[in-house]
Amino acid sequence: MSLPTAFDALMAYERETQALARIAGRLSWDQETVMPRGSAGQRAEESGAMESVLHARRTNPQIGEWLEQADPPDADGAAQLRLIRRSYERSVKVPADLASALARLTSRSQGIWAGARAADDVAAFLPTLAEVVKLKREEAAALAGGGDLYDALVDDFEPNGKAAEFAAMFGEMRPGLVALRERALNAPQVTPLSARFDADTQMALGGELAETFGYDLTRGRIDRAVHPFSSGSGEDVRITTRTAEDDPFNCLYSTIHEVGHACYEQGIDPKFLLTPAGQGVSMGVHESQSRIYENQLGRSRAFCGYLYGRMRDLFGDFGVADEDTFYALVNRVHRGYIRTEADEVQYNLHIMLRFDLERALFANDLQVGDLEAAWNDRFRADFGYDVNRPANGVLQDVHWSVGLFGYFPTYSLGNVYAGCLHEALRRELPDLDDQLSRGELSAATGWLREHVQRHGGRHEPKEVITLACGTAPTAAPLMSYLETKFGALSGA
Template structure:
């Protein structure tokens, strides 16, 4: 083992630490590109090799991070007179090191291999509508992730430990409080909407919509929003996602020829992720100052663009002529398109196709099932029935198949237990950030209607993107909005928007 003297001999331990972090990031980024390729371009038979490749890369980055020299550098930096940004780098590096050092290398490799194999199994199980094909892989990942959490902190709720992987700066109790607020707000609001006599247009996008033409529309919309094609690309995948960094951030979507709105909103959602990644400081690439502030903030960016821009009336004023250029047979007005884009579904089982309100009940279902799986209160074999029961309880519908039920999302094939709450946290944060931007930007509504996004771009770059991981989540929200992170803005936003759409008495 290297000694303290070795660290002391370093001319600049902070510089050596940041160079080490950049090398670790490079290995992890290479794994990200291989993961993107697996979901987008890899031939079906490539899984065995890809499993080993990703396992080795995860092992290499784990070894680099947990090397004794990393700890020596972290300790040496504690004695330096660092500025606020350097202190933030040290804080983030210390957190990542301590979590990684607690987990044995062989477990890291096992999780990587198991998740790579599970992805292919999930895709086939979904295509075949056969949960039993995926069940052994899910069971294996649940076991491995329990073991992973046990190594990190045996005295904590294992689900809370796993949640930290995606949102390390917010306590699980804060996430639970926000989810509870959403349930208390949305369940009665949805009930009132379903009892409303208002005739909201729901069929503006009925018909057949060629997938190639939908892709052309998606490309036009990405260009309108300001996507940087020099540093990005659009592809298709079984589940829409974004992958990359400030130099290369790629988006994917998927097309249903009976539902152009699904692909369009997914594309706008993924634009928000990519726009955030591309806005991170280029000069800080590979260090925490050049990395996003975890998933709640990342989801706030995608949900801001999807909901506050993409589902707004001004956006449909802007985009409807383009839509009609691609699909001239569509017989819908801007108002009808806006209403259809914001209808509250009575019978939609698919999360990524959900409206703004029922969406969060989809998240609650997944959150509750994940917690029970990790705690051991739910057996994997019982997931489909439990899923369907919860859908019936919270959403009033029962999925007809596992493909549109518990197999619809990709996350569990990655072993991403603890991820789902960040979607709702991000939606709540998006409302607060957008309200602050609206206060600061003169006539933001008019600018969206005119396709002028530069001011919104600049506001997000200045208040969110440029900080990377300098601030923890609650502090970032305070810096951007001047207030503590709260669900109040989301509650007010949906009450006003859907109160107007459905003439709700409770929202008047």
């Protein structure tokens, strides 16, 4: 009997940490779905205790010693070490008192933000937001080691993502999107839905679509929650959705979107179960899966034809004359203020606005006190009309209140990646539209599993997309897809 190697000892330790992290994740799922409403106080203590355990494990100096001695047996092992080193170095760079001050502040500030948003009272939130930005700047400085502060924050969500690259890419996309938005809004508008759609039937159809898109319900489940989300990795990946009886697309497309996230986690090679590589590699790649499922596949003309039929089967005549009208309705571009309700064209404009503002905050080119004016100016420039109230403007998203700076650009990065993957997928499956029109998704999702999902965290994010597509990602495929699709829909 020989002693375990440093590599084996480290991996065994990481496996236990991963198992505990899965428990912490499920605790959040529980909180958003089934927790009794009177349990919030005790739950806060439970979550805090769990975070303490995880923080102590992640900063354990023994990890540093193992990392010095560990000899990876193969390429997978080398990838695991790279991920462990990244996480460990990040954890030990942030002083414990700063980490705990940030945790306390952001847990408090979320409530202050929610109250301010409900009251449309920007001033009530700004002092807290200023504190959050101040502590996040300190954290970024600790992480950046002299480098760019904002990039240090981006790195948490998109490893090696660089704001300058995003900015260049977004700069190329923006004029085309603004023009597309204008063309769509000036075209004849389709009449919105006016029927009622039974909520339980929406959930039943959502469950059917989830399985159609490859979600394995023996290792997952679908519940209702206030906000749709996907939670978990490996053998237990759960999603939520929501229902509104006047808007079935909210439930159905939220479901398909979350199924994209969930299929990524479920599709990771089982050999990576409960290891650092056993999770989606970045928010951008994650979002590429949810977006291609929801948009390029789910909102395609071919699939809309299939879905129209299923909805007629289940809901009867709901006042939409034919497949083409249904397709136009599913892809309706209309005036609005809210990012999460935006169509494929305007969504990216919402993101670019937030990206530029938060980047300016961390470059000290913008002060928190000037944030609302900057938001409103930029909104008018890109969308052509004024923000009508702060809840629809600078107060609309939770992200900043909980310190999520550097997260927003990964949504549009996901769209860009989805555009690249969609182009490659179409090349690979010339009869994709035939399949989609029959509600047949297995070849498309199988290709994504094989070329993206199964790798988990094994490659760097950009490398995953490059390997899948054969070329490095650019915004061109997404822009060409959007211009073709929305050009046609606008009758151009």
